[in-house]
Amino acid sequence: MRRRAILLLLALSDVAVAQNLPFRDAARPAEQRAADLVARLTLAEKAAQLKDDAPAIPRLGIPAYAWWSEGLHGVARAGDATVFPQAIGLAATWDAPLVQAVADTVSTEFRAKYLATRHPDGSSDKYRGLTVWSPNVNIFRDPRWGRGQETFGEDPYLTGRMGVAFIRGLQGPDAGRPRTIAAVKHFAVHSGPEADRHREDVHPSAHDLEDTYLPAFRAAVVEGGVQGLMCAYNAIDGVPACASPLLASQVRGRWGFKGHVVSDCAAIADIVMPTSHGYVPTSQQAVATALNAGTDLFCAEFGLGKSHDPQIIVDAVRQGLVKPGVLDRAVTRLFEARFRLGVIGVGAAPRPAIAATDFDTPGHRARALDAARKSIVLLKNDGVLPIAGTPRRIAVIGPNADSVDALVGNYAGTPSAPVTVLAGLRQRYPQADISFVEGTGLVGAPLKPVPADVLCIDRDCGTRGVRVDEFAGTALAGAPVRAATDTAVRFGWGRPERRERATSIRWTGYVTAAETGPYRFRLTGDGGYRIRVDGRTVVDAWDAADPASIADGEIALRAGQRYPLVVEAIQTGGRGDQRLEWSNFGARGDAAVAAARDADLVVFVAGLTAKLEGEEMRVHAPGFAGGDRTSLDLPRPQQDLLERVQATGRPLVLVLMNGSALGVDWADRHVGAIVEAWYPGGEGGQAVAEMIAGDFSPAGRLPVTFYRDAGQLPPFGDYRMAGRTYRYFTGEPLYRFGHGLSYTRFAYGTPQLGRARIRAGDTATLSVRVTNTGHVDGDEVVQLYGSQAAPGAPLRALMGFARITLKAGESRDVRFAIDPRTMSVVDPAGRRAVAPGIVDLWVGGGQPGAAAGHKPPAGAATRLTITGTHALD
Incomplete structure (x- = not known):
């Protein structure tokens, strides 16, 4: 003693x-x-x-300090939080000030979470620190990449503007006292395939590296002042990214980065x-x-x-x-x-007044709703939208209509009161008779919770329910800490804010089939699991490396027969919510077609979720591999049901919820209205319902090209940019980068250049008058593109954009300053310079021209002449 x-x-x-x-002196x-x-x-x-x-x-x-926190579109994996649209949806707003405001809100919630969960000794828990591993500014070069949803799209300029805005929002205006520290990721060239990322050795050309893969990272460091950077899994030119000489030569050398580098x-x-x-x-x-x-x-x-x-x-x-x-x-x-x-004890600098309760607030959710509204892209409209009056009967169909997964995407927090599309329509049309028939699951028949009346403790079914044995830790080891019976295979501990939890559970009992036929089983939730029926392993997803993916399995059962059932699962993180689901494959969507036939309006909510596309996942379904996609089409069960519903002849709105481009060529030819809603966040369903009703005019624009099918693209594993993105794709896409329709019309005056002829190295200015010539107030996204016949130049490149709000009949002058870097091109050797020659400029509501079958956007052209050459670092 x-x-x-x-x-x-x-x-x-x-x-x-x-x-x-x-080191304790805060004044130093x-x-x-x-x-x-x-x-x-x-x-x-x-x-x-x-x-x-x-x-x-x-x-x-x-x-102690836990560095690992995720904040891609809200505080992730730390319980209740405001969930904003997924990053690809934020990019679709084409609104950098909004993106900065979103990130500012996210940083406030991180501070609040930190204050609420910090231990008395000053230490923090995982996912509740202040070092935020975001944003992801990798280029979404191929729509098959499952993690593309985390990015700001396919264009280096748009990605750079959004990345800088997000970083400034996260870190705040004072570099010496940041609210949080952002870590821009994943340096560099990283963009799938997911299955190869731990061994992929990428050899980008000098041109593609400087022209496409590095600019957004440079902007994050030089303009955004980011204080953290994450290196990637892949190798670059034979050297793993976290050991790459690019960290010294580019990041710290040419760009002057002073912060810390963290490995993926x-x-x-x-x-x-x-x-x-x-x-x-x-x-x-x-x-x-x-x-x-x-x-x-x-x-x-x-x-x-x-x-x-x-x-x-x-x-x-x-x-x-x-x-x-x-x-x-x-x-x-x-x-x-x-x-x-x-964050280090005594002497810590004072911070702005943020309370431990300043997360998931009404004000923050209102900002998420605003972002969701602005992210929605109207892809096609043959006059179906906006809906006139109030339909008496609305049929809501599809696997994403009442799905929270379809709201949040990956790397998400937990919305405390999520509004699905179904809930949003019911709120918006309280007097309408709204029927909901899912009709199909994402990749097969819809799965539903296994009902209590088919579960028994023993073979004789003397007691309904299942036996539950819960263990401390994730290995089902030792004596159970809890032994009980429950009416169903389900678990949930709510949303703890203080700490991570880790347990494992074994449910045992018997299940009786309702019909004869093949059944699929799945356990929802965020942890690994195994399911055994009649002594056979139906699903083995115990390895929780990809707990978010859809892992299910099939077994044939006979009606009325009772089968032994064993379900084992891990519960970790801040949620732990799990339930056993099953599906009989006999259903073909007949009820959905009948509901559509009886409706005045059909809203079909289709697409994907982060259980199909995402990070290094295990998904066994046609069209998907390792978290990536092998096809751009809607999954076949959704496509088949969509065609049957369309054949009823009822007014039909197709709402897509996804994180990557879908090749909905059939729908474009047969469906009256198509809406791209992305993964729109916790308030997304309200935004979609309001947009359908015409409460606001949509103005989102595509941050990626929508191709007709994967056959238009080079092989996924080919990192060359030739034939990819709007900058180098020479084919005819389904919807162009920058595309998006409105409920009103806009007209453009003649663009005015400050000088029609400049010397290389000077900044050019362009102004244009934009007028809302329609009868509805609305936003317009004014886009400036340039093209130049110089070695290495893309077909066309975005040089500026501005989202503006105009009342019906209102006009406004929009001005762009085109600096030397923005108008520069990269030659085949990787040298960046402002090149002499004529630059064809276009300013309008999208790219000049139009994809086949679509009207071109409003806009106007002019020309700029550059004399001389100006080299850039």
């Missing part, structure tokens, strides 16, 4: 002395404080700080794993190559066998693979960030 007391007194003495050390710059602190750490203490779950340093009063999770392990890059033979060499290249923080595993033991880093230093100064540099950068954020 005496020895323990002495040690405690010594520890308290160390902390007391630490209060007077320079973060760089000085960090350098002073790092100089006092042991080698082992420094090494441990390179983990994303950095441990506390009690002797100096430094709390387990990307350092990929450097050494023989099944991944296998770039070096030992774990010590893996961390050394990353640190020496400029990576500072390791997410998750960074050694063979998926180890995350900091002793690997210690050994790398002792073996001379990493110089002590290199390790100090990395740790110093990390502590600089924490000092700027004010």
Whole structure:
């Protein structure tokens, strides 16, 4: 006891002395404080700080810190939060000030979550810190990529503008005291396929690298002032991205980045794993190559066998693979960030007044609704929309009509009161008779919760329900901490705010088939699971690496027969909600067709969810592979039902909810109105209903090209930009990048150039008068494109855009300043310069011309002449 007391007194003495050390002085710059602190750490203490779950340093009063937080379109994975439209939907607003306001709100909610969940010692939990691994500015080069939904689309200029806006919103105006720290990702070239990302070695041409893959990252660093950057899984020219010389030459050299670099999770392990890059033979060499290249923080595993033991880093230093100064540099950068954020105990800088309850507020949800309204793109309208008056009978059909998954996309929080499209229509048309028939699931017959009356504890069915055994931890190990019976296979612990939870459960009993035929089983939720029926493994998705994907399985059952049932599942994270679902494949959508036939209006809500497209997933369905897509078509069951519903001849609105372009060529030829709603966030259903009703005029624009089918594209694994995106695609798309219709009309005057002839290196100015010539108030997205016959130049490139609001009959002058970088081109050798010659400019509501079968947008053309050449870094 005496020895323990002495040690405690010594520890308290160390902390007391630490209060007077320079790193505790909040008046000093973060760089000085960090350098002073790092100089006092042991080698082992420094090494441990390179983990994303950095441990506390009690002797100096430094709390633990969890670096890993996700904020792609709201605070993710941390319970209730405002869920904004997915990033691709935010891009479809073409409204950079709105995107910045959204990110500002997200940063407020991160601060609130941090305050609400911070432990008494100042430490934080995973997903509840202030270092936000967002935005994703990778180029959505191919619509088959499942993670494309996380990006701002296919265009480097639009992506750069949106990325800068999001970063400024997250970090705030004071670089020395950011509200949160953004980490732009994934550097570089990363854009699928998902199945190959841990071993993919990309060899982009010098032209494509400078012209397409790097500009948005440069904008994030140079203009956005981003303080964090995440390196990718793939290799670039033979070197894993987190060890790439581009980190030093481009990011820190040419762009002047001063912040910290974090690896994508387990990307350092990929450097050494023989099944991944296998770039070096030992774990010590893996961390050394990353640190020496400029990576500072390791997410998750960074050694063979998926180890995350900091002793690997210690050994790398002792073996001379990493110089002590290199390790100090990395740790110093990390502590600089924490000092700027004010998350280190005594001496933390004061922050703007944010309360622990300032998340998921009515005001924040109102902003999410505004963003959802502005993200909606009207793809086609043959006069069906807006709906006149109030239909007496509305049939709502489709797998996404009442789906929360279709609202939130991936990397999402939990909306406390989500408004699906069905709920939105019922709110908007309270007097209408609204029937809902799902008709089909996403990729098969719809799955429904297994009803309680078919479940029994024993074979004789003396007791209804199932036996529940719950275990501490995720391995079903040890004695159950809870043993009970329940009426159904379901679980949910609500939405805890304080901490992550981790349990596992085994449900056992018997299930009786209602009909003879093939049944599919699935457990909803966010954790791994297994399902066994009649002793057969129907689903084995125990590996939770892809818990969000749709994992189901089929088994033939006979009506009235009772089968043994075992369901085992892991519950982690902030939700843990799970339920057992099944489907009999006998249903063909007859009820949906009947409902459509009896309706005055049919709203068919189709598309995808993040359980089909996303990050490195396991999806067994035609048209999908590893989280990516192999087809751009609607899944066959949805397409078949859509055709049957359309054949009823009733007025039909097709609402698409998805994160990537769909090749809805048949629908474009046969359906009167098509709406692209993306994954519109927690308030999305209200926005869709209001748009259908004509409460506002839609003005979203496509941030990606909608191709007719995948056959128009080069192979997915080909990273060359030739034949991709509107900038290099020479075919006829279904809907062009920048396309979107309105309920009103706009006219453009003659564009006026400040000077029709400029010297290379000067800034050009263009102004144009835009008039709302229709009878409805509305927004117009004014788009400026340029094309030039110079080596390496794209067919056409976006040079500016502005979203404006005009009342019916109102006019406004819109002015663009085209700086040298915006009008520059990249030659085949990768050299960027403003080239001499004529630049054909077009300003209008979309690209000049139109896809086949569609009217061209309003707009006007002019020409700019450039003399001389001006090279750019």
